[in-house]
């Protein structure tokens with residue numbers, strides 16, 4: 342609000358002969374319990390005014406009210422001058438900005454950002470942790486887009502390695518040719534089943550070997566299944582046709598399964614990276630690091646980086662047998678991503694169990710002098726727990742993403758039917774509605790919390806139509822749509838109200854904040870800012886709706902204005918929820 346800072350600078354110049362740069366005027370949002378919208382702290386001027394902070398506030402306030410049309414009133418509480426802007430001012434904002442079609446979305450800033458998220462392994466289906474990851478990654482990408490960035494959404498698939506060979510070997514040995522078609526199982530679940538089976542059979546072999554006198558450690562190494570998996574990995578690396586054929590087939594089953602889950606989750610990617618293509622890339626960087634003296638070699642030939650001076654430890658980047666480790670691959674992939682896209686910022690959405698990994702990764706790249714290293718950011722998030730006893734997966738360990746989505750649709754169905762809100766809907770419409778509500782509940786519940794925080798997901802609470810939930814906001818959206826659908830939109834004659842009721846003003850003020858909230862959420866990589874804002878808008882609308890009649894308004898002008906206010910509210914709710922990847926139904 343430049344005009345206020347300028348006016349304040351003028352006021353203190355004229356009243357107290359202070360030469361103040363408008364940039365140094367410090368304005369804040371007025372606290373909720375006070376009247377007004379903008380607050381000036383008057384202490385800095387008391388030296389020149391030689392009056393109490395209260396008196397100084399009174400003088401500046403009177404000056405401003407006199408000189409600035411948009412300032413309608415003021416009050417002083419101790420050293421705080423609270424300023425109320427006129428309804429004309431807020432109505433101007435409303436008509437010129439809030440009602441515009443592209444309101445909220447910030448114009449392109451010429452910056453490019455990559456968001457890597459999901460990044461699963463192809464040996465088992467997606468689980469609850471992936472769900473939080475996918476929802477966060479997708480939402481952050483949407484928010485950055487709205488904030489003016491060009492966004493590239495990527496998925497780095499871990500499609501090779503010993504864990505993949507384990508499911509392949511188990512299938513070869515025990516699968517009897519079973520396929521997704523023959524078994525009716527989703528491909529990722531089928532492969533996951535063999536991964537679990539490998540482990541079970543492997544444990545049996547270890548027990549047998551231990552019973553026959555081997556130590557636990559020996560048994561783990563000597564078990565035929567483990568030897569077989571390692572052999573398979575070597576064959577894979579050598580390009581053995583049979584192994585590669587099996588690998589391709591089983592991975593294609595997994596991808597078909599992932600595609601279904603991604604579709605149900607409503608996420609997508611612009612670019613896939615596969616570790617089978619990138620796992621050798623880091624080798625060049627190891628050489629580069631040795632040349633630059635950032636890495637050093639130990640006697641056994643292994644290559645390390647020493648980060649003890651930075652408070653971290655020594656980290657292996659190449660084994661003595663010349664093979665690379667997770668870190669090496671990530672060094673290579675980081676370079677590849679940059680070469681492909683030249684982005685200004687590169688975000689990795691990965692759980693907080695990898696905090697240390699990313700600290701080390703970014704530090705190494707900085708030490709190697711990569712100009713783009715300062716644009717790397719680890720969007721770390723906490724675990725998701727479920728109330729105990731809820732939804733165990735088939736294997737009984739982690740919660741499966743597909744099961745969770747089914748469960749959410751079911752819960753949404755029960756809630757909706759209990760409230761009797763389904764009359765007149767076809768079966769197809771109902772199924773779609775339950776999906777929208779169920780996913781809205783899940784997404785909102787996971788995204789309203791700061792990503793860093795561990796969270797406990799409660800399916801029933803998340804679907805509560807009255808709570809701080811996705812379905813509550815979805816319901817508010819549907820309610821507004823229903824009001825709007827009851828009148829034919831009339832041409833606006835241009836004349837409108839000139840005075841606002843408090844609920845109307847509050848709503849306009851809140852809507853007006855949307856672009857700032859988007860910017861905040863983008864800066865903080867934090868969808869929770871949008872989630873909580875959407876809730877505030879829904880609440881403010883409901884208050885307005887209860888206090889003021891829309892269709893039975895006092896006069897036609899007022900009715901038109903309130904319809905426009907409702908339309909603006911519904912648009913902001915829809916856009917805001919869209920930034921969370923949440924759809925809003927027209928009716929529910």
Ligand code: ARG
Pocket residue numbers: 457460461462497498499671689691
């Ligand atoms: N696939 C890995 C895992 O499941 C996550 C990869 C994260 N991304 C990365 N660039 N390291 O743990």
